[in-house]
Amino acid sequence: MKIQKEIIQFESGRSFKLFSPSMKDYFFWHYHPEIELVYVEASNGICHVGKNISEFKGGALLLIGSNVPHLNFDYNIQTECKQLVLQMREDFMQNIIFPVPEFYKIKQLLEHSYLGLSFHGETKKNVVEKLQLMFEKNSFDSFIDFIGILQTLADSEEVSELNTEDTRIKWFLNDKIRMGTIYDYIHENYDKNPDVNTIAKEVNLSTPAFCRYFKKQTNMTFTDFLNTYRINQAKLFLLQNLTVTEVCLNVGFESLSYFNKLFKKYIGETPSAFKKRHLIVE
Template sequence: MKIQKEIIEFEEDKSFKLFSPSLKNCFFWHYHPEIELVYVEASNGIRHVGKNISDFKESDLLLIGSNVPHLNFDYKIQTECRQLVLQMRENFLQDLIFPIPEFENIKKLLDRSYLGLSFSGETKKLVVEKLHHIKDENSFKSFIGLIEILQILAHSTEVKELNNEDTRIKWFLNDKIRMGTIYDYIHENYDKKTNVNEIAEMVSLSTPAFCRYFKKQTNMTFTDFVNTYRINQAKLLLLQNSCVTEVCFQVGFDSLSYFNKLFKKYIGETPSAFKKKHLSKVK
């Protein structure tokens, strides 16, 4: 269940890779520093990007920013499913887009990709055609094709932002040692009672100093963050068709009524309603 960092390898002479993965029976909740453009074609499915969980029908085209957690888009799809995934090198924006004034609109597009962007209509149709075309081109022509694709996306009005806040996992990447320790502690202990004094001692801070540090890093209290983490873990378990009561206790709550109340507060619907709605979309 722990979020995984995907290590992406590129051919030495290429700035991006374009391929067709198939992970239908794999629950791959992951992130990577590379910006990613995903096209998925299926009768219906769910997208889970950052904090957003929503459905798509027939097809979806998404631009996902650096270090934004997301689930593989073919998860639990039992009908025919086709995917094209384009991943750009980690330094793509910094080295290739920033220095060129003519790419200002592309820069702005990639800058806001951390929200998760879903494209529709003629934009999606045109971009998908170009993706299929550049798949068989040589390195130079495929690179020019990628720039054309980004330019189309940058000027499109047929776009929806999936998140209204930053969902990148920079809260532990920016302070790898201390926040990494805190993250690991939460992951190992979210299913039982967490102790703020214990984790403060582990990172060599007094409890008040730890609380100030954590709030500065995450804009949340430690308790709120742990509860958010538990609810996010609960969503993942519910998406795997686990029983609501079992999920409640699996993620560290000792009261089903409190779990239901907190889940509805964070997600806007009860665990049962969430499970019924989203699992019905992938059957």
């Protein structure tokens, strides 16, 4: 799986696009020159923006800069995952933000978005409410609301940088090893017995060199990433009301006790407790 350039179409006479796609059965590592504000409404998931791989709970509000590769936030997990996506025209900053001195803080925000920005707290709550209301408004009123949203984000201190360095597409294309090959392998084999030696050979690296490479790219060991992926899959299987034993086998663990131990380490509670807390038993 190579990084793909997504071609975004805009309506005539509109400087941004707001829509609500479904991410079920959708796995697409991509980039585009348009800056994107995205809200993912899900109980949990994994997001990958640039080099950052992180788990989110209770929804995620992200501002993703121009040409920053990102992966869909459910990692192809088979569950409903609602989202709101707002994409700005490629010339939005140059033609609309730059000429207006009052937009200075918004300009700084958008220029900073190449790191990937995650918003939380009241900022996330207020922005999501405004995005939802924009669907009911005409183009002019929704544009005014959009500028207000950008100002809210620019003024907020409830924000985290996802990356510490530039991870725009130029950086990725200069990298001889494509992370997509590794993600494909994990996605296809997480429920079997993924072998670090196998994937190292597939990308033409020795096992020690691959381990160093993977840690540098993701700030995680291959084992930690694989276990994070498995446990996130496990949570969603539990939410589908499968038994703990069924889930254990579905995500590739042979030992139920080890699965329970690992789940508690990552989530802070046992699979049974997680399932009981989230499902209403009739």
